[in-house]
Amino acid sequence: MAEREFVLTPEMVALREAVRDHCARAWDEPAVRAVSEGQKSALDEWRVLGEQLGVLGLAVPERWGGAGAGLVEAAVVAEELGAVLAPVPYLSAVLAARSLLGSGDEAACADLLPGLCDGSRVFAVARADAAGRWAAAPTVRGVRDGGWFRLDGAAAGVVDGDAATDLLVVAEGPTLFHLAAEAPGLTRKLVPTLDLTRPQADLRFENVPARLVGGEGAAEPEPAEDAAVGLLAAELVGVSRTMFDMSVAYAKERMQFGRPIGSFQAVKHRCADMLVELELARSVAAHAAWAHDRAGRPDGDDPALAASLAQVVAADAAKRITGGAIQVLGGIAITWEHPAHLYYKRAVAAAALWGGRTHRTRLAALAVEGPAEGRTVHAR
Known part of the structure; x- marks a missing residue:
């Protein structure tokens, strides 16, 4: 640490x-x-x-x-x-x-x-709704059946749900369950997404046997969600870094009017703005991870606030940097053969994942009204 x-x-x-x-x-x-x-x-x-x-x-x-x-x-x-x-x-x-x-x-x-x-x-966690937000209320219900439980309901947009060997499901309560991905009664359907590098699946549960994890109604999913959101922000820093580096390298090599395009003020300023956005995103993502590791310590920070801040800043930066890179790269960047569209799609799709824009509302509530109120708006 x-x-x-x-x-x-x-x-x-x-x-x-x-x-x-x-x-x-x-x-x-x-x-x-x-x-x-x-x-x-x-x-x-x-x-x-x-x-x-x-x-x-x-x-x-x-x-x-x-x-x-x-x-x-x-x-x-x-x-x-x-x-x-x-x-x-x-x-x-x-x-x-x-x-x-x-x-x-x-x-x-x-x-x-x-x-x-x-x-x-390979694990996947069923927790979000079809819009990518953390579900305000679980859409799966567990009923006790002897020493096990039976699950009924549906979960939409489960990240990596198609390739998983094991599933964790946050059901009513909230209660956490574990089940094998090949359990009888479970149907998985791969759904089309903007980002082809991160598959999602819709799950349907019909009397599916599952194992209780922890106590009934005792699940507290938010700390785990905040940890994942913080790492999503770090991932977006990597996305932004690659597209920034690609833009700068191209601006140094691409010649126009007998000089590199990076020497022109418009391109130079765009790259400078991209660097500022990248470094800010890197800072807030690092702070989110640091705050999570120090949760509850007097020298720490509120990990929920840090996670939402990181998501908002890193997602916005990734969209602007990948979009700006396409402008610097010019016509080649809008072809299927060039990787720019893959990075842009990852940035846009990730910005809507695991809370998406609801983190703005949550961030405001956490900053102004404190943790108790801030956590109630997490999935609105």
Whole structure:
């Protein structure tokens, strides 16, 4: 865990370089396109992240197969994966891990977390609604059936829900349940999305057997959601960084009127504005991870407020930077063959994910009225 905010330790720098090297080998543009178009599976590289690099369980205690680090380290990984649009379920894994840890169910953690950490299990969490917001009220109901429960209802827009081997479902109560993705009575339907690198699925539950995680009505999904939102912001920093670097490199090389286009004031100022946006997004994303790791400490900050702030700033920056990059790159950027549209789609789609614009309302409530009121507007 970083002792100083915004300062990466030598271990974090080494982690960043290891993940960056892996991404350069595994997730070049053809590989990303192949997975997004259904021509290749991402699961082999997913297992590499778990078994060889050990980054899937960074924020999981060592006794359950993790590294015992924090969200700051996980954010380092998220930024590098975002920079190459790696089509792997990393954010879903973190959301699932934080949900399990927050449940206080040690038996479930001991059973499920080792597989999450080594990549042999792929998790998805059913919590949001069809618009991508955290659902104001769960749309799945659990009924006790002996020592198990039966689930009925539906969940829309479940990120990575099509490829998952395991599902965590926030049902009425709120109550957290775990079930195998191949459980009888569960139907999964892949839905079309703007961002082909991040698949989503609609789920329908008809008398599906499920295991209770934690107590009935005892789930507290918000801390896990805030952790995932903070990492989504870090991922968007990676998206923005790649498009900024691409723009600057092109502006130095593209010649017009006998000089690089980067020497023209309009292009120069656009790139400067993009850099300011990028650095601001990087700062708020880092602060969100730092605040989460220090939740409840006198030297910390409100992790809910920090997460919403990071989502608002990083999402807006990513949309503006990817859009600005398309302007700098010119006509080539609007072709299917160029990767600019993939980054722009990731930025736009991610801005609507896991709360989307509702974070603005929540941020205002948290800042003005305090945590109690702020949390009630989370899904409005």
